[in-house]
Amino acid sequence: MTITAQMVKELREATGAGMMDAKKALTEVAGDFEAAIDWLRTKGLAKAAKKADRVxxxxxxxxxxxxxxxxxxxxxxxxxxxxxxxxxxxxxxxxxxxxxxxxxxxxxxxxxxxxxxxxxxxxxxxxxxxxxxxxxxxxxxxxxxxxxxxxxxxxxxxxxxxxxxxxxxxxxxxxxxxxxxxxxxxxxxxxxxxSEATMDPIVVERELQVQTAKALEENASSAKPKPEQVIHNNIIPGRMKKFLAENTLLGQAFVINPDLTVExxxxxxxxxxxxxxxxxVGEGVEKKEEDFAAEVAKMVQG
Structure with a gap:
């Protein structure tokens, strides 16, 4: 699949990743936008991105x-x-x-x-x-x-x-x-x-896959790798607990008193x-983008 300049631009805006990293991610996953976000996150090159952030x-x-x-x-x-x-x-x-x-x-x-x-x-x-x-x-x-x-x-x-x-x-x-x-x-x-009970299971499963891949990759490149049971029994569950706390209303730290959760x-x-x-306003509505060619002409030619 041809990776266009516009695709790279949209991925950069959604993840904050560099131009070449965004192009590589899209190439690795044959242009699948959501999979490219996960690929970048697995590599530690992007933060979690919500669809609303790019529309x-x-x-x-x-x-x-x-x-x-x-x-x-x-x-x-x-x-x-x-x-x-x-x-x-x-x-x-x-x-x-x-x-x-x-x-x-x-x-x-x-x-x-x-x-x-x-x-x-x-x-x-x-x-x-x-x-x-x-x-x-x-x-x-x-x-x-x-x-x-x-x-x-x-x-x-x-x-x-x-x-x-x-x-x-x-x-x-x-x-x-x-x-x-x-x-x-x-x-x-x-x-x-x-709450965790009302979270979309697809969202939870996707995050689990990302955190699992990320933890295993980090461990494999570590000078002092941990036993796999530590990764699966402690590190990954800990990261998922943090994800749920940060993304469920009842689990979030209350902005007016961060010592308390909203619950x-x-x-x-x-x-x-x-x-x-x-x-x-604007969630889910794609906005027309201006020409991006000038910024990425060199990359496209390569």
Whole structure:
């Protein structure tokens, strides 16, 4: 398979690896992007990379909460300039309100009524009026005894670049107070799951394979290699424990008090976190890249 300059660029952006290392990784795995990330990590040439780190789009996330239910909707635009447009912001606010009242999916909300027209029609008319392509792309619904919302990089009330919802059990006053802190924590740390029990088994298995290969390779090149049972019984489990602690909400160190995990902070406050949602503008949307030829012409020729 031909390894293109664009492929190398995307891998570099996702991993922070050098140009030649990125090209070698892609060559080794026949152009498989995810496998190339794992190859680089095994060699100690890249940090763990989330898909969201290598995608981008503009727009806003709008959140709305009422009576134990919260929604976060994402509407994309072509430029950040439009995200600052009052007309576009009004659209996001209205769609979030309709989603809170009527929908559990994008399709249902698009067909719902908004001032006598369907939401889909309203979005289409906004495209003609604003002059950019707009896309109501996704939404998350969260329900619980108490649901708290937070918007990071807010441009207006209830909307910004990152929207977070947190559902909690426990006394409402305490849940609302610390729930806002937990929502801010989630915005900052982007956990992969609530707990180890809810972590995607595919993600866990992939990480185990990477850490196993990495530990064995490091041990093989060590001046004082350890017995394999030490690698399998101590080092690899220790690394997996750290991975789960860093990537599960309940296992993470609470940013406001790092001496406590989020789970312990919730217990001390007399509440329980039952769910969360974090929606960041641009996750999963590939952004058009400018020509990369000038930077890598020498490499491609080689």
């Amino acid at each position: 981008a789009a503009e727009g806003l996330v709008g959140v709305a909460v009422s009576n134990g239910k919260g929604v976060a909707v994402e509407i994309n635009s072509e430029t950040d300039f439009v995200a600052k447009n009052a007309d576009f912001q009004a659209l996001v606010r209205e769609v979030a309100k309709v989603a809170l009242e009527t929908g559990d999916s994008v399709e249902v909300v698009k067909a719902a009524d908004l001032n006598g027209k369907t939401v889909e029609t309203v979005v289409t008319e906004a495209i003609a009026r604003i002059g950019e392509n707009l896309n109501f792309r996704r939404m998350h619904v969260l329900e619980g005894t108490t649901v708290v919302s937070y918007v990071h990089n807010s441009v207006s009330d209830g909307m910004g670049k990152i929207g977070v919802l947190v559902a909690l059990n426990g006394p409402e006053d305490k849940a609302r107070e610390i729930g806002k802190q937990f929502a801010m924590h989630i915005a900052a740390t982007a956990p992969l799951s609530l 312990l902070a919730a217990k001390e406050a007399g509440v329980e976190i039952t769910g969360y949602a974090r929606v960041a």
